Amino acid sequence: MPLEPTHKALIESYLEDPEAISAIFLGLCWNESILASEARLDLHPNESLSDASLRHKLGWNPAWLTEAGFTAYDSAGTALEEESHTQGQMHWDPPVRTHRLDDKVKDTATGHSKRRRIGGEIAVLSLWTHVVTSRNVSIERPCKLDRNLRGARFRDLLIHFLSKSLPTGWQVRHEVPLTHIRGLHMRRDVGDRKSDILIIDEGGRLVAALSSKWTWRSDRGTEAAQMVPLTRYRPDVPYAMATAEFPRAAGVARESIEDRTYHICPGWVGSWMAVNELAADASALARWPDLAALKQEGINRAQTLALNGLDVLVKDLRNSGDIL
DNA sequence: GTGTACACGAGCAAGGCGAC
DNA sequence: GTCGCCTTGCTCGTGTACAC
Structure with missing residues (x-):
């Protein structure tokens, strides 16, 4: 299915804004979570959202959502400035719709696992919404994108992003038979396999082979099957991967067989990890009182894990050198 | 309880092939 | 040439067993 023109235009509008690119990739591939309703709290009379979050022992901070642009209303429909005036379940406007990030925690999970998953989803939703609203990114999350x-x-978003970000004359090709790569032609063991994405510079030189993986599993063998002939016959060509994997992001950066890996939103992964690792008796509100603190924690974590974004991928490809 | 490996399902895209 | 059927290869997601 070809990429829609509006999606292409969206990418082209924010080529120089890594956070907006992160938001566009995540927003256009949104994986709706059914746990978003957990963001609606039961409030006591004259109780603030902060007090309610402490009473409910939340793994997230309501201030993240309000700072991102969500407005809280009590059960009577009154906007919550400081305290609720009525008892009952509050709601958010716009409605909170989170992205399912952790397939390891089931929808039916309870206890700390559920707390961790909801906290992570709301943390990333807050960071995502803040970028979208502050930059006025025109993006509409699909209700249900077929898995x-x-x-x-x-993959199509990644190809278009790279096509528009790399110098004129460079090619970003996908689904290229490996036998079309010089050095792999006439090889007996290459077979009919195809490369995911190939980056070719203006001189026709193969700069890198890139694999796109929305999620990543250690047991999927397709990457390794492509790697064998590439590394054997073209060891001079770097093999990289771009992914949107959240729960295994640290493992991808540390253990994947590619030369380098890149993530669509490394800082948000870092924030997600921090929220996930929050102790069961610890307060997210106290640990990250505002969105800036949460964001900075994510950036620090991403740097520690050497998780790089798509902007770094473009720089790395551009710096391929010109000496054969 | 958690993480990992393995097997498999559902579905998509591309290409081969025969019938018309 | 075009259409429909089938196969192949790939993707992401899920279920289960097992080890720690």
């Missing part, structure tokens, strides 16, 4: 289309859309 079998998510990987293809991610």
